[in-house]
Amino acid sequence: MSGHDVLLHCQGVHVRFGGVMALTDVDFQVLEGTITALIGPNGAGKTTLLNVVSGMVPCSEGRVELLGRDMTRAPAWERSRAGAVRTFQNLEVFTTMNVLENVMTGAHRVVRYGPISALLKTPAYFRGEHRCRELAEEKLTFVGIDSDWNLPAGELPYGKQRLLELARALAAQPRLLLLDEPAAGLNTTETRALAELIRRIRDELGITVAIVEHDMDLIMGVSNAITVLHFGQVIASGTPSEIQKNPEVVAAYLGEEA
Ligand SMILES: Nc1ncnc2c1ncn2[C@@H]1O[C@H](COP(=O)(O)OP(=O)(O)OP(=O)(O)O)[C@@H](O)[C@H]1O
Structure with missing residues (x-):
């Protein structure tokens, strides 16, 4: 780098x-x-x-x-x-999805398989899902959420939900x-x-x-x-x-x- x-x-x-x-002639680098x-x-x-x-x-x-x-x-x-991946001012957590699945949605932005693979559950689908899970686990650990991965995300305390958003953004690499x-x-x-x-x-x-x-x-x-x-x-x-x-x-x- x-x-x-x-x-x-x-x-x-x-x-x-x-x-x-709202913005006039703004330069930002x-x-x-x-x-x-x-x-x-x-x-x-x-x-x-x-x-x-x-x-x-x-x-x-x-x-x-x-x-x-x-x-x-x-x-x-x-x-x-x-x-270029962003997070938002207000919490944008999928509250009924579990913690791990929330972060996997970030990984899905970069790990791709076609809809047919998903429908027919092909080897490409399983490989993709495995990679998404790996990425999600890695980023959750990185932000310091090392347990409660199966809890609905809405049940995490607020501070952890903010970290969860960060993990999701990081999972998109x-x-x-x-x-x-x-x-x-x-x-x-x-x-x-x-x-x-x-x-x-x-x-x-x-x-x-x-x-x-x-x-x-x-x-x-x-x-x-x-x-x-x-x-x-x-x-x-x-x-x-x-x-x-x-x-x-x-x-x-x-x-x-x-
Ligand atoms: N969708 C919109 N429609 C109309 N005006 C808007 C819209 N979004 C922002 N504004 C106006 O544009 C200006 C800049 O707003 P913006 O939210 O970008 O400021 P900010 O610096 O992020 O403020 P804050 O720190 O309060 O979040 C404000 O006057 C706001 O009212």
């Missing part, structure tokens, strides 16, 4: 929702091998930008280069199949993992453990991470680079220490507290 390839490059992105300019954060006060446009990157919201102007390809107009499934507020609803201990896990995702699995998050301790502790949005525009980009000292950023956050 070179550590310097650009895995994600948004250039001049504009998004309008009716009369609201994620280098391979980094944890890159997108921060900003409420309503700044962070989730909208993640939605543009993952193909859930089209941009009215601009370009999205993802994993070395122009994906500005590519559908969401094509982006995730290419290796991303090159770029897009995390939307992964610490939402977690307590301080769980948030610290999450920070360590995100570091291990970069360092042990070699996965590049782009993260939207409000928890500043987490962001300042794990990020290699930070981009700050305010009212849909980028007001700063830099290292955590550069961002902490930036007067425009400080003013944007103070404005939010006022």
Whole structure:
């Protein structure tokens, strides 16, 4: 891994929702091998930008280069199949499926067999299912869920359900993992453990991470680079220490507290 390839490059992105300019001329870049954060006060446009990157919201102007390809107009499934996999701000766990099956749905994005194989239960189907199960078990263990795999996912405590989502995203074997507020609803201990896990995702699995998050301790502790949005525009980009000292950023956050 070179550590310097650009895995994600948004250039001049504009998004309008009716009369609201959610994003104006946004440039955002994620280098391979980094944890890159997108921060900003409420309503700044962070989730909208993640939605543009993952193909859930089209941009009215601009370009999205993802994993070395122009994906500005590519559908969401094509982006995730290419290796850009995201999690969501709100829990997206299939509550009645068991824990292992939930994570296997992530693996199904990359381990493929045709519908005929599934219907006729061919050897290709069994090989595929075996691989999905292996991947799911590996990722559950990685995130620290090493028991209760047969429980309905909805019966796990909230913090573990968030880890389960992460395991499911990892089972899809991303090159770029897009995390939307992964610490939402977690307590301080769980948030610290999450920070360590995100570091291990970069360092042990070699996965590049782009993260939207409000928890500043987490962001300042794990990020290699930070981009700050305010009212849909980028007001700063830099290292955590550069961002902490930036007067425009400080003013944007103070404005939010006022
Ligand atoms: N589907 C939509 N239709 C209309 N307006 C929208 C839509 N989605 C977002 N917006 C508006 O776009 C702006 C940016 O919203 P967005 O959710 O991206 O901000 P955010 O930075 O993620 O906020 P938060 O930190 O509160 O989650 C806001 O003014 C929001 O009200």
